[in-house]
Amino acid sequence: MLFELCLILLLIILYVIYVKRRYFSLHGSLPGLSPHFLFGNLIQAGVLFRNISVPNALRQFKARYGDVFQFWLGSSRIIVVSGVEDVQHVLTHRHIYDKGALSTRTFSILFPDAIVCCKGAKYKRHAAYILTLFRRTKVMANLDLMIDHVDKLLVRWRANDIDIIHQNILQQCQYLVLGIFGFIAFDYDLEILNGEDFTGNELTQALQDFVSAFQFLLFSPSFISSIYLKFNSRYRRAREVIKRHLYQIIEQELTENEESLANRKRTCFIASLVTSLQENESLEASKPEEDKKGLSRQEVLDEMLLFLVAGFETTATALAWFIHLMSKHPRVQSKIKAELASNGGTTQDITQDRLDSLVYLDCVVNEVLRFCPPLLAAVRTVGVDDVLPQSGAQLHEGDEVLIPIHNLARDTRLWSIDPDLFYPERFLEADKNHHPYALLPFSTGHRQCIGQDLARFELKVLAARLMQNVTFTDGGPQVNSGGHFARVSVMPKHIGVKISFDY
Template sequence: MALIIFTSLFVIVIILLYIYLKRSYSSSPDDLPGVKPHIFFGNLVNSGILTGKSTFAQVMFDYQRRFGDKFQFWLGSHRCLVFCRMEHAQTIFADHHTFEQSPLFLPNFDLFCPNGITMLTGARWKRHIRVLLPMLKRAKIIGHLDTIVECADRFIDQNLHPGQVHRDLISCCQSFTMNVIGLIGFNSDFDIHVNLPIKKAIQDILFYIPLLMMTPWIPRWLAKIYLKCNWKYQRAYRLTQEFGEKLIEEEQNKQIGMEDERPNNLIASMVSSLNEQANDEDVSSGLTRSEIFDEVLTMMLAAYETTSTVLLWFIFFASKNPQVQQRMKDELREHHLLMTDDLTCVPPLTPDNLASLTYCECVTKEVLRLAPIGDLTTRMAVRDTIVDDVMVHRDQTLFIALHNINTDGRYWLHGDSRKFAPERFLAEDQNHHPLAMNSFGGGHRACIGQELAWLELKTIIVRMMQRGVKFEDASENIGDYDERITFFPTNLAVRVRFD
């Protein structure tokens, strides 16, 4: 009898759960168009994202073609509204009282860095930005130009070998960007101070982050158990934490007796703000030790994964467009910045002569416009509102399809808007709307590291051209998308020569 009762109750629970889920995923007449979702998986399976047949960037293009500039996309159990016009982005970014960062910006990332600035909102975000932003403004970053040039020279000398086809540039570009953030942000030479186990630990953490980001239907408690019981992840996190603690401790020792000196890099700014009683009631109360570690880890992951991706896309675009490389070198020659026959003498780069390189600036812009580093950004409504006649309810997540906007022919008039053409910034698109090119997000939650990323990219592009580096296309250099946290070019293979 007890077995019959238990079985009946179990069946009833299953039926009620099915009805609840069916109603949750069912559409209403007011919904935006989109593809019917699967229970638990949403549109991740039927779009091909979860099976690896498509990437988010490709799906956003496909859905816009099928459904227009406004549609819905189910990320697991989350119904997200997707907006693809520049005007939508302008409305959403401008209203920071209504739209805040969404947890789906990096799903489950808070399992790894709960105190990282990308995941924070409200008073806590203000407390963190107060410490970090002063060190990342352009006036402060430009003072590190010589350091970036030094890292660029090291990248060229160690990784670019004339006559060889290079197929392993991902790790090389990651090492370059890690060295830059290490020297500029933490006053530490990662080539010397970061041993192979630490680098492997960071790679392991980067394996698990996209793994859990792409499985938003998994309950958080189950994801936490998975990470807790995964010895490989735990070892990687422990090694990375020990390294972060070492950076903090070294900076604390440096600041003994130097309390009156102003911080000159990120780690100095964070350590000088160290306060275990920091709280959101007082936005100037500083950061706790655990918050500092999470910010160190966030900065390292950002350097390792995002900025390095843009550099890889430049190498890909350059290999497909030799005329662009030649035009950059012609501009450098006009400014007497090209390396001469004296191979030991490379003209120095200064903020002034770097700013004078107009065409090189156009190339940098075009790489950032076309490279699908972050194909979308997110916002969450903190109250009911309306965007372009679409009712947005409180706690609703919005996707702004940045890559769609960046390549939209309605805003880019020079030739094919999806083709690599730096000269567009000297022609019809010279005075494009600022939000038509939106690689770093916008509004109060735009990427705080964009000035560093911009300077870093332009500097290494110019330095490689200065030193006569030439990238040639190889047969397997297909340029498709390899989706991780960002989008790498698939099977990047280029032959390197020196003029």
């Protein structure tokens, strides 16, 4: 009996030691704060309970600990790397640094068979079909479609009282971008802008509920996230609604004849995806990954879901930041309008040639993406032990490396003009030849955002059309203070603007 008690006591002591070393101790020599159990550094950084955003928390830690430090995102230990030469090293040595296991684990809970979660041979198989969907020529073919959707939004705004302060700008941007993406990706009318208000329809509400879960997943261990989603009826209902709509889109596409599919593959993502469907899923499933061809129906579904979420969040977030920043910087807004006026007038149709001539607007788009990057970070996993060239930091196999995009964008060593200023002219002046890794709004390298050409093009088109027609003014500090919160993208927390028509 005494032996059993001693054995149990020994096991308890060993478990306590393990927990202390795993959750309450720093690992190695890199600086940082000792983490709290389960919460990591989130309480100490103010992310929990003090409403400090993750980008600002990482910026504060950088000021305290330097370019390389440990940070515990919940129960996950990450190495934050902010020195630009170290960042370039990580993002250009793909044989050492692969897709981050941390981000893969998080996304795989939502869409396990999408390209963002794939590695190795499976990634190559998906990339063969997915990357071609976002080629610039395919994206630019949708210029008129984008403008038509903006015009629908303008009709709604014109019906409003001029003194109304719009506090749901982010939601309106999401609906606008999602409506556009429904046609670009699926040749499908999601009927988002057809109603009389901005309450959305069943699908848009389901998408809101679906992506809302991501904020919880970002800070939670995988097993807790899985339990949370399993018992979250709102999330499960949202997922079923989205799947039903996506299956309906797939079935509608399968009814098209081969000639129609061939013609529509030039502009429509879903037509290309459907032609990638495996003819015999059971046979393909039995093959080694290196020998598989095509995509299964579940893989196509997850890719479509990823497209929807990305289309719902990233470009919409950037557009909302654009509107917020225009309301705060009337000088910039006036210069955009002047450039539009000198390139064919403010009421003329926007063509590809006119769009290419808007150099200052390019600078504004770049500055919006620098000042308020929609993505939080790039994440990589160390495949073999390595030493970073700038800091000399030793990294070990299995370490998770996080590159905070906001830190690079606000690093005074990388920008000649004060990076805390919103100043688009920097890209025509002293910062014209900035370090290429100082501005990474969509990451870079072989695992960069596959939709960045679409996002940049769409943001420029939407911004140009809005500036042709309306002026945004500040709704006041109580409603238009900005700030961020993180979901799939880093979103503005408080936007409140007035909208007036220019003619």
